[in-house]
Amino acid sequence: MSTFVAITISGLALGSVYFLIASGLSLIYGLMDVLNFAHGIFLTLGAYAGFELASRLPIAAHAAGFLLTAAVAAACGAVIAAMTELVLIRPLYGRPVSQILVTIGLDLALVGLLLGIYGSNARVITVPAWLTGVTSLGSERIPNGDFVALGTGVAVLAALAWFLRQTRYGIIIRAGAENRDMVRALGINVGRAFTLVFTIGGAAAGLAGLLNSVVFNGGLVDPSQGDQLLIFAFIVVVIGGLGSLAGSAIAAVLVGLVQVYVSFYAGASAGLAQLGNVSVVLVLAIVLLARPGGLLGRTA
Amino acid sequence: MTGADTLAIEAAGLRADIGGSHILQGVDLQVPVGGVTALLGRNGVGKTTTLRALLGLQPASGTIRVLGHDVAGWPVHRIVRLGIGYVPEDRDVFTRLTVRENLRLAETGRQARYEQVYDLFPELRQRSGQLAGTLSGGQQQMLAIGRVLLHERPLLLVDEPTKGLAPLYVSEVIDALERIAASCTVLLVEQNVHVVRKLARQVVVLDHGSVVHSGPVGELTEDDVRRLLGVSGPA
Amino acid sequence: MSSVLGSDQPAAERHEAGTRRALARLGGRLAGAGPAGTPRRGGGRTGVIVTGCVLVILAVLPLATLQIPWILPGPVDVLNSAGTLEVLGLCFVFAGVAVGFDLLIGYTGLLSFGQVLYFATGVYVLDAALSVWHWALLPAAALTMAVGGVLAVLLGSISLKARGIAFAMVTLAFAQAGYYLIEDNPHGLTGGDSGLVMSTSRLPGMLVGVASTRSLYWLTLAFLVAAYGITWLVTESVTGQVFLAIRESERRTEVLGLRPFPFKLASFAISSLIATAGGMVYLLLVGTAAPEAVASTTVTVSILVMVVLGGLGTRWGAVVGAIVYVYLQQYLLKIAAEPSFSALPAPVRVPLSQPDFLLGAIFIAFILFAPGGIAGLARKRRPAKT
Numbered sequence: 001m002s003t004f005v006a007i008t009i010s011g012l013a014l015g016s017v018y019f020l021i022a023s024g025l026s027l028i029y030g031l032m033d034v035l036n037f038a039h040g041i042f043l044t045l046g047a048y049a050g051f052e053l054a055s056r057l058p059i060a061a062h063a064a065g066f067l068l069t070a071a072v073a074a075a076c077g078a079v080i081a082a083m084t085e086l087v088l089i090r091p092l093y094g095r096p097v098s099q100i101l102v103t104i105g106l107d108l109a110l111v112g113l114l115l116g117i118y119g120s121n122a123r124v125i126t127v128p129a130w131l132t133g134v135t136s137l138g139s140e141r142i143p144n145g146d147f148v149a150l151g152t153g154v155a156v157l158a159a160l161a162w163f164l165r166q167t168r169y170g171i172i173i174r175a176g177a178e179n180r181d182m183v184r185a186l187g188i189n190v191g192r193a194f195t196l197v198f199t200i201g202g203a204a205a206g207l208a209g210l211l212n213s214v215v216f217n218g219g220l221v222d223p224s225q226g227d228q229l230l231i232f233a234f235i236v237v238v239i240g241g242l243g244s245l246a247g248s249a250i251a252a253v254l255v256g257l258v259q260v261y262v263s264f265y266a267g268a269s270a271g272l273a274q275l276g277n278v279s280v281v282l283v284l285a286i287v288l289l290a291r292p293g294g295l296l297g298r299t300a
Numbered sequence: 301m302t303g304a305d306t307l308a309i310e311a312a313g314l315r316a317d318i319g320g321s322h323i324l325q326g327v328d329l330q331v332p333v334g335g336v337t338a339l340l341g342r343n344g345v346g347k348t349t350t351l352r353a354l355l356g357l358q359p360a361s362g363t364i365r366v367l368g369h370d371v372a373g374w375p376v377h378r379i380v381r382l383g384i385g386y387v388p389e390d391r392d393v394f395t396r397l398t399v400r401e402n403l404r405l406a407e408t409g410r411q412a413r414y415e416q417v418y419d420l421f422p423e424l425r426q427r428s429g430q431l432a433g434t435l436s437g438g439q440q441q442m443l444a445i446g447r448v449l450l451h452e453r454p455l456l457l458v459d460e461p462t463k464g465l466a467p468l469y470v471s472e473v474i475d476a477l478e479r480i481a482a483s484c485t486v487l488l489v490e491q492n493v494h495v496v497r498k499l500a501r502q503v504v505v506l507d508h509g510s511v512v513h514s515g516p517v518g519e520l521t522e523d524d525v526r527r528l529l530g531v532s533g534p535a
Numbered sequence: 536m537s538s539v540l541g542s543d544q545p546a547a548e549r550h551e552a553g554t555r556r557a558l559a560r561l562g563g564r565l566a567g568a569g570p571a572g573t574p575r576r577g578g579g580r581t582g583v584i585v586t587g588c589v590l591v592i593l594a595v596l597p598l599a600t601l602q603i604p605w606i607l608p609g610p611v612d613v614l615n616s617a618g619t620l621e622v623l624g625l626c627f628v629f630a631g632v633a634v635g636f637d638l639l640i641g642y643t644g645l646l647s648f649g650q651v652l653y654f655a656t657g658v659y660v661l662d663a664a665l666s667v668w669h670w671a672l673l674p675a676a677a678l679t680m681a682v683g684g685v686l687a688v689l690l691g692s693i694s695l696k697a698r699g700i701a702f703a704m705v706t707l708a709f710a711q712a713g714y715y716l717i718e719d720n721p722h723g724l725t726g727g728d729s730g731l732v733m734s735t736s737r738l739p740g741m742l743v744g745v746a747s748t749r750s751l752y753w754l755t756l757a758f759l760v761a762a763y764g765i766t767w768l769v770t771e772s773v774t775g776q777v778f779l780a781i782r783e784s785e786r787r788t789e790v791l792g793l794r795p796f797p798f799k800l801a802s803f804a805i806s807s808l809i810a811t812a813g814g815m816v817y818l819l820l821v822g823t824a825a826p827e828a829v830a831s832t833t834v835t836v837s838i839l840v841m842v843v844l845g846g847l848g849t850r851w852g853a854v855v856g857a858i859v860y861v862y863l864q865q866y867l868l869k870i871a872a873e874p875s876f877s878a879l880p881a882p883v884r885v886p887l888s889q890p891d892f893l894l895g896a897i898f899i900a901f902i903l904f905a906p907g908g909i910a911g912l913a914r915k916r917r918p919a920k921t
Contacts, residue, residue: 029700035700035703088899088903091903092902092903095906097646098902098906100646101839101843101898101902102899102902102903104836104839104840104898105840105895105896105898105899105902106895106899107836107895108836108840108891108892108894108895108898109891109892109893109894109895109896109898109899110892110895111891112889112890112891112892112893112894112895113885113886113889113892115889115891116885116886116888116889116892117885168404171397171401171404171405172405174394174396174397175394175397175401175405178394178395178396178397179392179394181357181376182388182392182394183405184357184375184376184377184380185355185357185376185380185386185388185392186377186380186386186405186406186447187377187380187381187408188377188405189375189377190377227832231707231708231711231832234704234707234708235704235708237704238697238701238704238705238708242700242701274715274716274718274719275719277711277712277715278712278715278716280708281708281709281711281712282712284704284705284708285693285705285708285709288693288696288697288701288705289693289696292696292697292698292701293701294701
């Protein structure tokens, strides 16, 4: 099967994008009990920020320029996320359902705004030429974008793991996910940790949005892409277990691979184009029936 | 403020509701500076709720002065930063963090007294890389106490530290508390009257959400104990 | 998760004899607690009179040729114009679906993101039956309700294995799977992306053609009344008290000797069946089925916003919220299409051209400042009668 390796790498790359989104969702939920539906808009805004920058700076067509585009996408996601936490989430402390609902409202409003500004026609992000090219690996041709996505996912995973293990705020976040009140009772202002996880999640989401557009969408960015991705990210988070970063990583790989394999090997026939997507839902149902807390989820 | 307060804690008219039940119904509490003040009472009278209300962990109405400040309505971490160490009833160590990480969380930036804590509780030094969730009850209690000792704190709130511990650990904990109380104020919630007689200077008894007795420990008779607590001798 | 209190709740009430009293106490404790209250009891008389008047007005509306400038949502400024009646019909359909949804999320406390699946089932199964197999209306409708019911019980049972947030995510995932299946157009049954136009060949005459506007309007109103009536009956019964108890605390419901699962499933099924019926009425009203309008998460979000805007757990709040939402949305679309609209400066024009932006902003404002929704605001207006 000469395309197996290419398909697998593609699945892993897709999983990487899912992980970028799911990691933020998982951290936020673990620490704050908030299911952040606005994550989709962090994604989309990151992609649009990348688009705006790339369309203005000629440097975007070079490798260094792409790094800048990516940095801007992440920064945009981070800033919007931080503002969301400070302005909308914090005043609703103690009302978790309201917090979830307000993120839904924000997503609704901002997608509408983007539709108003950009229209529903997709824009194209300018990227370096090599990004859209392929590399030959033996007899297989693998898109370079896949490597970039995969590399980013692994890098972010490593960075997050280091952060959670070695830094003071990382320890605060892990402790807070277990028992917020006790963290406060140690004299620590948990609110700063809340803003921090939102910011981290937003940065990762912004990056994911850009990568998704560039690697999997032919460089196209449109207002509704965030919501589509978000649903898969939620599925990943639930399969992996809410609040577990490692679970999200494993589940992201699983979902990415399943989606790609099923799409390729079974979905080629007419009328089954969406089978890959449907099978992901099936995986979710199976995992939940066997382990209601997800693969690595905390119990209750 | 105008000269040192002689009261570490002064609370008046504390009321707190939990899930519709009136747990605290007007608690008036004075805790003098220095030594151990014990908060006694049967199960369910509101001892733990009182501690939590003082820390801001439990919404409550009434006036609360802690270490010279009016703290009603303050966020928890701000109250704690006045110099309070809290040892909760269930220890509440972070089970997925190591012993070392648990202690590190309790650091407040100044020089942390790890050596002193490890000297007091050598087992913690041995197990510093171990996950706190795998410690025994007694070891977790030592961790819970150890972390509030990393820095000198003028006030400690300690909730039933000997509950459920093997006798060997009970005496270790009592010894540790005795040494600690020599240099700070401790508000100790306990049901074990024997421990209270050994450690405490003052005794406050709660019943049905309010204070029914308050005074030096020497004045607490066996009759008082039987009447107020419904038991005689150690729990 | 956080430290245990050490004090026990007064245990007396747990041992109260009589399930109904204990349940009522458990459910009744919700009065005034949190964003949703309990069904009004004292204010009932006024409520009934007001509701009755409103219903009468709505019923005779199609006969009123009043000319009202500005506020009507249709292209013609006459009260009983086709445009107005269609928009109102749409309002009523969603109001009925919203009330059913309130039963699930407001009363039973089950946050489901997947009710749109059953709405879509109502639309698409009826459409397929009428347009692809050319059945008559009644058998087609019966089939649709049956499919909706079976699906609800089946998927509900699976979904309810998960608790809380995970449950919400599973329902979302199932709804999304439904969306994908519809897009795939299996066996040509759904028309895929471009939708499936309803064939009117076997519909009764009064539902077809120019004269149908009034009949359809009355049909949607009847649906709303039925949906509201069913919800009202369920919530006022003992079962409804159990729903409220489950919402407050499943554990304590079990202590009272009840298994929560059959009740949760019942709530889920009733809510889903109402949504299915709503889908059928929607199809008859609108005449086509399109996945984006009928099966996407956008619809889920809309219904959620409607219910919360109106006030969770108040029934009539969901109705009001839905009517306000749909009406506003259609009205804004109408404004945006007017020629004078494009003359507005961009900072005003762009946000106004997107109903979602305004509705989302209003939604956020309500959550921050009026979490009880419209019903909550109305309640604050009157002095509290217990």
